[in-house]
Every structure is written in C-alpha cells, then in structure tokens.
Amino acid sequence: MSNDNEGSMAGRGPGGLRRFLYQISQMANSPWGSGPGKGDDDGKGDGKRPGPRNPWVTPDPVDQRRGQKPRGPSALDELLRKGRGGFGGGGSGGGGQFNLGDSAKFWKWAILAIVVVWVLFSSFHIVPPEKEGVVTRLGSYSRTVGPGVKLTWPAPIERVRMEDVRAIRTMAVGSPNATDENFVLTRDQSIVDLAYEVRWSVRSPELFFFQLANPEDTIREVAESAMRATVANFDLVQAIGPGRVEIEAQVQQRMQALLDEYRAGVTIQGIAIRQADPPSQVDEAFKEVTAARQERESAINLARAYQQQVLERARGDTAAFDKIYEQYKLAPGVTRQRLYYETMETVLSNVDKTIVEARGVTPYLPLNEVQKRVKAPEAVQKGGE
Secondary structure (H helix, E strand, O other): OHHHHHHHHHHHOOOHHHHHHHHHHOOOOOOOOOOOOOOOOOOOOOOOOOOOOOOOOOOOHHHHHOOOOOOOOOHHHHHHHHHHHHOOOOOOOOOOOOOHHHHHHHHHHHHHHHHHHHHHHHHEEEEOOOEEEEEEEOOEEEEEEOOEEEEOOOOOOEEEEEEEOOOOEEEEEOOOOOOOOOEEEOOOOOEEEEEEEEEEEEOOHHHHHHOOOOHHHHHHHHHHHHHHHHHOOOOHHHHHOOOHHHHHHHHHHHHHHHHHHHOOOEEEEEEEEEEEEOOHHHHHHHHHHHHHHHHHHHHHHHHHHHHHHHHHHHHHHHHHHHHHHHHHHHOHHHHHHHHHHHHHHHHHOOOOOOOOOOOOOOOOOOHHHHHHHHHHHHHHHHHHO
16 A cells, blocks of 8 residues: 555656656566566565666666665667767767767768769760760860860869761651652742752861751751752752752752851761652642653654654765765766666566567566565475474
C-alpha cells in the first residue's frame, strides 16, 4: 500500500513521467527490463545478474532520494556526446575521434582534387581529323583550331564548339509526292512542280556559328529564291526536259553568290532536280500535249532525214556530171558514144528483146525464155539452201 502511495505521489511530482517510464521498462517480458527472477540495476532480486539497462530512460530522481546508486549515462547519450565532439562540440575525446582540424584538412584536399579534375576536363580538348573547333572566350569568338589536342583556358572562361567541315549535307526542297507541291513559274507563264536537293558543306565554322541565326533555314530560303529566279528564264519544255542541267548549274552559282554576300561560311556542292512535272490538276492534259509535241518532232525529224537524203543524192549526181563533162570536153565523139551505149544498156536491160540476124540464120531467138529457164533452177537451189 505504501508503495502504491509512493508511486502515486511520484506520479504527481515533476519526475512523475520519468518514474512511469521507468516502471514500464522494468515490467516482465520487456526488452529493456529484467526477466522473471532477476533483479534490476539497483541490486534487488537474486543479485546474480543485473538486467539490461534502458538506454532511453535517464536516472530516476526517486531512486536517488532513496539512496540508490545513480545510473550512468545511457548508450544513446554517449553516442550523441561523441558526435558533438567530432564536430567540435566539446566532450572528452576518445580513440578514433574526428576533430575539426582533420575535417578542414580533408575538405582542402577534396576541393583541390575537384579543381584539378575541372581544369583537366575543361582545358584539354581532342579535335577529330574531320572537324574544326571554334574557341569562344567569355562568349565572344576567339579563334579556330584544327584537328589534334588543343589547350584552352578552363571553362567557363573559354569553350570549344566543334563542327564537321568535311561532311556533305543534303537538304530536300519540295517532295516527289503529290502531297507536297512546290510550284514555280516559267518564262512562258506555265507552272511546273519542282522537287530538288541541295548539297552543301561548312567552309568556315566561325561564320557558320556566329553570322546567321538559323543557317539551315537561310540556305533553304536562298535555294528557293535562286530556283525561282532561274526557272523564270526557261520555258516549260526546257524546264522539264533538256534544260535541267543548265538550271542546276545556274541555281548553284546564284546560291553561292548570295551566301557569300551573307558571309554564311557555306559551300554549295551541287543541285539535283529530282522532279519537274506540271501540276497534278492538268497532268492528263499536259501528257496529251506532250504526246502531240513528240509526234510533231518525230514527223519533223523524218522530213529532215528525207531532205538530207535527197540533197546528198543530188550532190552525187552533180559531181558525176561534172566529171563526165570534163571528159566530154577532151573527146566529144567518144564521150557521146559511151553515153549512148551506157544509156541503151540501162534501158534495154529491163525489157524483152528480139534479135533478127541475116539470111540463112533463124530469124528469132527466144533469149528471154532461155534466160528464164536458166534463172529458175538457180532460184530453186537458193531457196533450198
């Protein structure tokens, strides 16, 4: 009864909460208190082995008033005390304690290592053989470096931006598909749908980076402008046929001149027209017109071929007549007789002939029949072969 009253009075005092926690820790089956038949830290019980001490409870002031031996600091308090001592918070230093001097030395070496790594990785640059590096100092252009290992000031003082100067890049303008039409007006007020490619490369990386805000968009717009200006000097037939090569050459020259004026640092390698067709709305009618034009060209070519053949024959006859006339001037009688014989031979070779001889000879000799009989076996023999 007295114990209960004391516990009740202790619960009403300032240390009541601590007393309550202490009693709970001493209960049976508690991981912090003593088991059955074992005494606690104050020596009660069988006295053979004290129970484990609660690391979360400070010494009970009631037990101190009773004359019991006060408990030592708990394991948690000891751990916190050593931690405060390691960060310069005081406390008795033990073995392996980390003081403020060691911490400062560690941070000095860590900062030095970070600075060395930063300098190495931002000051040494490897430029590949196909590229060139543009060095900027505080954002402004400084110099252009070639392939190899290059040394610069560490970032952010100097930075290196690399660009491939050997690669030939391709830009498609228009599309061979009908969904993406690129109409261009020709000299004869016709419309042609063009699809072409622009091949270009970077000549000066510093100009390519700093002179134009959007280099690729600028190249595309210059290509369209140069193509329209060039096709305007050709008619429709030339634009879709024999004039393609000349159009490509003129577009390349115009583009290079404009980009040089802009100081774009770009070289135009070539233009390739992939498609040159009329608009899809008039494609069928245009095919009919093209077929008619091809027939007209074919008839004109045949007439020119016949004309050339007749002219060559006339020139040959004229040359032969000139030669005969030269011979006629030298010997008129002989030449006339020769011309007579040749003319009669040419005329009589294709007609039936009857030869009449003098008296005592058969008046009729069927030479034509004899010739036919001779020619018939020859023809049969050739047919059998």
